[in-house]
Amino acid sequence: MSIIILDKDVVSQIAAGEVVERPASVVKELVENSLDAGSSQISIEVKGGGVSLIRVTDNGTGILAKEVALAFERYATSKIGNLEDLESISSLGFRGEALPSIAAVAQLDINTHAVGETGGSYLSLKDGIVIEQRSQGRSQGTTVTVRNLFRRVPARLKFLKSSTTENSHIANVVSQYALAFPEVKFALFIDGRVALRTPGSGQLIDSVIEVYGLEVAQNMLKIGSGDKEWEGGIAASSPLVSGMVGSPTISRSNRGYLSFFVNRRWISSRLLAWAVEEAYHGLLMAGKHPIAIINISLPPQEVDVNIHPTKTEIRFQNEHTVFSAVQKAVRQALIEQVPVPKIEEVATTYGAPSELRQVLWTLPERGNSFISLPVASQTPEVSLPVLRVLGQLLNSYIIAEGPDGLYLIDQHAAHERILFEKIKLQGSRQEIEVQGLLEPVTFEVNPKQEEVLKSHHENLAEFGFSIEPFGDRTYLVRAVPVLLYKKDWAGMVRELLDSLPGGDKGDWTEKITISIACHGAVRAGQALTDDEMRGLIRQLEQVALPHTCPHGRPTMIHLNSGQLRKEFGRG
Ligand code: ADP
Ligand code: MG
Numbered sequence: 001m002s003i004i005i006l007d008k009d010v011v012s013q014i015a016a017g018e019v020v021e022r023p024a025s026v027v028k029e030l031v032e033n034s035l036d037a038g039s040s041q042i043s044i045e046v047k048g049g050g051v052s053l054i055r056v057t058d059n060g061t062g063i064l065a066k067e068v069a070l071a072f073e074r075y076a077t078s079k080i081g082n083l084e085d086l087e088s089i090s091s092l093g094f095r096g097e098a099l100p101s102i103a104a105v106a107q108l109d110i111n112t113h114a115v116g117e118t119g120g121s122y123l124s125l126k127d128g129i130v131i132e133q134r135s136q137g138r139s140q141g142t143t144v145t146v147r148n149l150f151r152r153v154p155a156r157l158k159f160l161k162s163s164t165t166e167n168s169h170i171a172n173v174v175s176q177y178a179l180a181f182p183e184v185k186f187a188l189f190i191d192g193r194v195a196l197r198t199p200g201s202g203q204l205i206d207s208v209i210e211v212y213g214l215e216v217a218q219n220m221l222k223i224g225s226g227d228k229e230w231e232g233g234i235a236a237s238s239p240l241v242s243g244m245v246g247s248p249t250i251s252r253s254n255r256g257y258l259s260f261f262v263n264r265r266w267i268s269s270r271l272l273a274w275a276v277e278e279a280y281h282g283l284l285m286a287g288k289h290p291i292a293i294i295n296i297s298l299p300p301q302e303v304d305v306n307i308h309p310t311k312t313e314i315r316f317q318n319e320h321t322v323f324s325a326v327q328k329a330v331r332q333a334l335i336e337q338v339p340v341p342k343i344e345e346v347a348t349t350y351g352a353p354s355e356l357r358q359v360l361w362t363l364p365e366r367g368n369s370f371i372s373l374p375v376a377s378q379t380p381e382v383s384l385p386v387l388r389v390l391g392q393l394l395n396s397y398i399i400a401e402g403p404d405g406l407y408l409i410d411q412h413a414a415h416e417r418i419l420f421e422k423i424k425l426q427g428s429r430q431e432i433e434v435q436g437l438l439e440p441v442t443f444e445v446n447p448k449q450e451e452v453l454k455s456h457h458e459n460l461a462e463f464g465f466s467i468e469p470f471g472d473r474t475y476l477v478r479a480v481p482v483l484l485y486k487k488d489w490a491g492m493v494r495e496l497l498d499s500l501p502g503g504d505k506g507d508w509t510e511k512i513t514i515s516i517a518c519h520g521a522v523r524a525g526q527a528l529t530d531d532e533m534r535g536l537i538r539q540l541e542q543v544a545l546p547h548t549c550p551h552g553r554p555t556m557i558h559l560n561s562g563q564l565r566k567e568f569g570r571g
Contacts, residue, residue: 012128013153015074016101018309022160023050023149024169025310026106029098031145031177034058035184036079036091036265037142040200043187049163050170051149059141060107062114065121069130071110072123074100088300092265094197097309099144104128105156106149112142127152171195172256173266175211179293182207183468203291204244212257216291220244223294223333239298239322241329245276247293247337248283248548262303266473267314272296275323277331285552294326358407385539389533396524398533405560411528411536411550416514418539419483420550423513427463433482434464440476443467443490449497459508463516465493483520492519514550 006014020026027044034042047053063071070076077096080086086094102108103125113120122136150157160166167190178186178198186201194327198210201537209217224242246257260272276292284290304315316322387400387407398409426432445453450473453460460467464481480489496515522528528536540555549555559567 012074012100012104015097015309016104017153017156019097019101020105020149021267021310022156022169023054023166024173026050026102026146027056027170028173028310029093029102030056030146031174032092033098033144034060034142035177035181037061037359038095039141039184041185041187041497043189044170044174045189046170046354047191048166049166051157051160051163051166052147054146054149055143057143059139059142061270062117062120062140062142063112064112064114065117065119065135068110068121068123069133072099072103072128072130074123076100086306088100089305090263090300092311094306095311096310100128102146106151107147108144110142110144111136111138113138113140133191147361154316155557165353167191167195176261176266177257178207178211179204179259180264180266208244212291216246216250219247219250220291221247221333223329239296241294241296241325241326243293243295243335245279245293245330248280248290248334251288252292253285255289257289259293260459261293262293262305262314263297265305265311265314268312269314271319272326273556275326276330279327279334282550282552283334283548285548288552292330294330296322296326298322298530311454370432384546387537387542389530391539392528392533395527396526398528398537400537402558405558405564407556407558409537409540409556410524410549410554411526411533412524412547413553413555414540415536416517416549416551416571417555418536418543418547419520420517421514421543423463423483423516426511427513431463432464434466434479435482435485436466436479437477440478441490443475443477443493444469445475445494447473447498449494452497456508458497459512460493462509463471463512465489467493481520483516483517487519489519492516517550 019029023046027046027050031042031044034056037058039058039060039309043057043259045053045055045057067078073096075096076099077094079094079096080089098109104127107124107126109122109124111120111122119135120130120138122134123130124132150160171188171190174186174188174196178184178196182198182204183200184198186196186198187194188196196210198207204218205217208220209244221244222242223245224240228296243261255273258273258276260267260269272294275291276294280290297318302317304317305311307313307315385402385404387402390399390401392411393399393408396411398411398414400407400409423432453467453475457467464479466477468476468478470476477490484492492515495514499511522532522536547555
């Protein structure tokens with residue numbers, strides 16, 4: 001076949017295909033246009049999964065009557081003018097592709113009334129060609145109506161999922177923009193029902209209530225500098241991070257609850273998802289994901305949004321800075337909720353002698369590293385209320401009563417958390433307690449384990465293991481951490497060597513700490529005396545993060561009095 005230049009119709013179909021993948025893409029483009037037009041109210045109406053009808057109505061600046069037809073030409077835009085503008089984009093749209101693309105794959109009409117003009121205009125297009133244009137009044141703003149989407153593109157139509165699925169994609173798009181623009185009143189109607197309505201109060205929490213419900217909203221923590229939150233939107237220097245994240249108690253089983261907005265553009269980013277999940281490290285169970293709404297504002301020159309026609313992928317000039325700004329902001333919020341203290345020695349006010357100095361704990365300052373904060377094993381502040389032990393269940397769970405209902409505590413997980421924080425504290429002060437063995441014990445390893453042992457022998461030594469080579473893949477162990485004395489320390493070391501084919505020191509320290517805590521902790525199935533249970537609960541009350549074990553599993557179940565009443569049908 002010889003080379004030809006494709007005709008205009010084919011070109012426009014190919015181009016449209018990139019922008020309009022499914023009904024939700026149309027909604028996204030139209031809502032972005034309404035937002036760029038400075039609207040304070042946007043209403044979206046869809047029918048038949050968006051295939052029969054999508055109508056977006058706004059009260060924005062509108063389009064001048066003489067420019068309405070022009071807006072449907074490919075690459076017609078009012079948002080950028082030259083190459084320089086492309087370097088620093090502050091609007092959501094800029095490619096001038098959405099309206100012509102939608103018009104190429106659907107029947108479209110628009111009624112708009114521009115600010116400063118009297119009356120409005122109406123334009124109707126079929127298969128991308130204007131079939132009617134006249135004046136038609138309306139209040140200031142724009143309404144775009146899209147019908148019979150993909151009627152001319154059966155291949156696309158065939159790939160659409162059920163109306164329910166398409167509706168859920170549409171609801172997601174609107175929800176995301178409702179979260180990004182709390183000052184805008186959104187209303188979404190699906191087949192005549194109200195699917196979402198936000199008040200446009202300017203408070204993110206109000207959007208969260210509408211999108212995720214009250215229970216989630218009650219468990220959200222603010223991140224970043226609160227007062228700067230919605231000011232102006234775009235930062236002058238380095239990334240500013242704001243938004244909200246869920247407390248670890250309200251995790252979800254997929255990543256669909258992570259929202260990222262860069263200069264208020266909804267984007268998808270695996271890098272940022274990872275930054276957030278990293279910040280939850282040790283707080284969520286395996287397979288659980290957080291809820292987060294992250295706004296990043298940074299100078300427009302530092303981000304390239306011109307990567308893909310849908311504008312959801314972006315590139316940061318300084319990826320690393322953004323990553324750590326996000327991770328830090330999230331971690332900070334999580335840590336502040338469950339105060340992780342810092343030691344400060346202060347003389348007691350009544351001038352007690354120095355040996356009676358009290359250890360006071362204060363919150364770490366903003367911006368401090370949060371990687372190895374000491375823990376609150378002696379803190380007078382408590383993260384749990386005082387609990388009264390009632391008994392043990394199945395030799396595995398401690399039943400306790402608090403001021404606010406019943407607590408069922410997993411003895412192993414709770415003890416693991418206590419030991420984990422204790423080891424971390426001792427490690428940071430280089431005060432790990434070591435127990436020498438009466439007789440050195442021989443310890444054999446396989447070749448793979450030996451490789452790991454050789455390169456990380458020192459890390460183990462830091463935690464109190466004295467292990468010397470004794471030839472022929474055999475080692476002599478002379479001392480172990482006190483916590484593992486008379487426990488299966490050999491099993492623990494083997495497990496550790498098997499699980500770690502290398503890795504950096506940071507990982508090692510954490511892994512060894514978790515591993516010692518796990519093997520040193522009381523087991524499930526072990527009967528405990530009342531005193532032992534009380535001792536364990538007292539220690540748990542003192543730790544910084546009492547609600548999860550170091551693997552992220554919960555240490556306890558709490559039923560408050562309200563829940564108990566409800567369970568018994570009394571309210
Ligand atoms: P882009 O958004 O990339 O500029 P579009 O094809 O989406 O391209 O829109 C073309 C132009 O039409 C916009 O630049 C804008 O001037 C105008 N426009 C589209 N929708 C609206 C709207 N809802 N309110 C005001 N102007 C609009
Ligand atoms: Mg646009």
